[in-house]
Amino acid sequence: MKTRKKYPVEFRAEAVKLVLEQGLKEAAQRLVIPKGTLAKANWVLAAKAGGDKPAPGARSVTELEAENARLRKELAEARLDRDLIKKAAAYFAQASLPGTLG
Incomplete structure (x- = not known):
């Protein structure tokens, strides 16, 4: 059974920022995580839905x-x-x- 890696809030906020600024592929390469991880994670969708609300912990x-x-x-x-x-x-x-x- 695979265990899911839990990323810190700060890391997720930075990942969302990079995806929005540079795109999914570039963000995944820069963060050294699989593109699928970023695509499947709802971090970007949650950030877009939240509007101007800052990420938790930011x-x-x-x-x-x-x-x-x-x-x-x-x-x-x-x-x-x-x-x-x-x-x-x-x-x-x-x-x-x-x-x-x-």
């Missing part, structure tokens, strides 16, 4: 940019915390040595 550029900015801020804060901890650890390691800092 996010706009604005949303991605906002998330990117938030993650950059979190990373900067984490780096500051890490640097502070390194300095504190070095200070206390030196302080624990005999004959230093009192």
Whole structure:
């Protein structure tokens, strides 16, 4: 019995985009999946029926940019915390040595 391969939402959205822009044959070649898989899958039909509705899991550029900015801020804060901890650890390691800092 064959098991059907389950493709991630992002992959399906990209596949639909490629089929609509380049055609079935070119999209199948670019994605390295059988043309029959794309033809039999209802991804394109569902996308056309949905109209302007984005694919499930798809996010706009604005949303991605906002998330990117938030993650950059979190990373900067984490780096500051890490640097502070390194300095504190070095200070206390030196302080624990005999004959230093009192």
